[in-house]
Amino acid sequence: MNNQPSKPLADGQIVLSWSDSIATITFNRPDKKNAITHQMWREIVHAFELIDQADDIRCVLMMGGGESDFSAGADIGEFDSARRDPHTAERYEQSNSDAFRAVRECPLPVLAVIRGICFGGAFGLAAAADLRIASHTASFSVPAGKLGLSYPADAMVDIVEAAGPQFARYMLYSARRIDAATALDAGIILSLHDDRDLEESALQLASEICANAPLSNRASKAAIRAALSHSADDFQKASVLGALTFSSRDYEEGRLAFRERRKPVFRGS
Template identity: 50%
Template sequence: MWRAIPQALRQLTDKAHAHVIVISGAATTVDFSAGADISEFDEVRKDAETARNYEALNSATFSAVRHCPVPTIAAIRGVCFGAGFGIAAACDMRIADDSARFSVPVARLGLAYPADAVKDIVAVLGPQMAKVALFTGAPMSAAKMAAAGFLLEAVPAEALDGEISALAHAIAANAPLAVYASKTAVRSVMEQDGDLLREAQVLGNITFESADYAEGRAAFLERRKPVFTGK
């Protein structure tokens, strides 16, 4: 599954031309993720070498989500623990229902969380709450995570699908080039990356001469919804 997630994201963006990606549990009525299968660790993380290889798979998945060219939304129900928490943290936005519970229990296993995933957690949870999560491994409620800023919002279970759909459709209705330029600019600020900032500026300049910019202006003047093509 670690190997499959980056492949799935590439398939969705490069071949299916998705405008936004929603990541959820295997079914919309079950847990988001209980994290890695600890029963496998005696085999797949039995020593330093195998542990490093396993962690490299973790990091590749976190990176694929983090650097996905289109916006990503985590739709969270139930348990969101361990590596599942890391995947959610790498997404652009997170919405959960009231049943959601969050935990990073690595300290209880005698392990350290991958440093790149810790960076995501600090960015979206804040340093103090990130320390609480990592140092204690204690489960935290959706309300607490929303108050900390990790979640965009926590909603009743019956409202989650509607909230996710509304957000995804609002994003997908906009010009893909403009959204990509904005996502790159936000990343450049979060990562304090000058090269990424220059890339965002180039992407922003491209929008000035895009067909979508012309369509956006025309639709505004004609008082109709724009039809963007990503060109």
């Protein structure tokens, strides 16, 4: 993927780009506050499939296009057609769940880079990411109660893990808009930045992640997922990935670099 042109998806409403070992997924409807259409939900899954097929990607960023917002969440303007009755709502919700799962189960670290509004389904996507950083302009809301609908249960797991049970209840029951400082205090976001510094800070963090051994990061992500899910299958997967690190060339390189007092150069093998 390195040094290739960016790839537009969903008629350009999502852009997948990459630089060195960092892939970026951009929600590209700034005139609509980057609201996510039904087609975009499906193409989020496709974007992560393309990333998974690339051997040289080590970290993924998600962000909103333009200079104002991460995303307003699902495009409510489509609801009269795409979510008009129980049958269409079920299909729409499945596309939501598939997108959340693609973020959650990406084997690489995923970082959500948030400025402006991050509402509804977009908050679900951010919650499914491993890490979230934001600018002081960021605000968050889960307005299901104001729309008379519910979110998929798997998305709710992500929100509870991101915000904690009590604060997740507060956000869902009240549907209030939460500012960036409150989100930081609640642990929803990792750090706050000036708007002009946000992307640079994201790239710096992503570069630090990419400099570490890819197999170690994959094993760590799987182990954290197992610790949260308590799933026997997840523990088995984490165990296999952990064992692979000890037979890797990167493990040899890490030990050698330590002895030679230099920075290791990891190859992901």
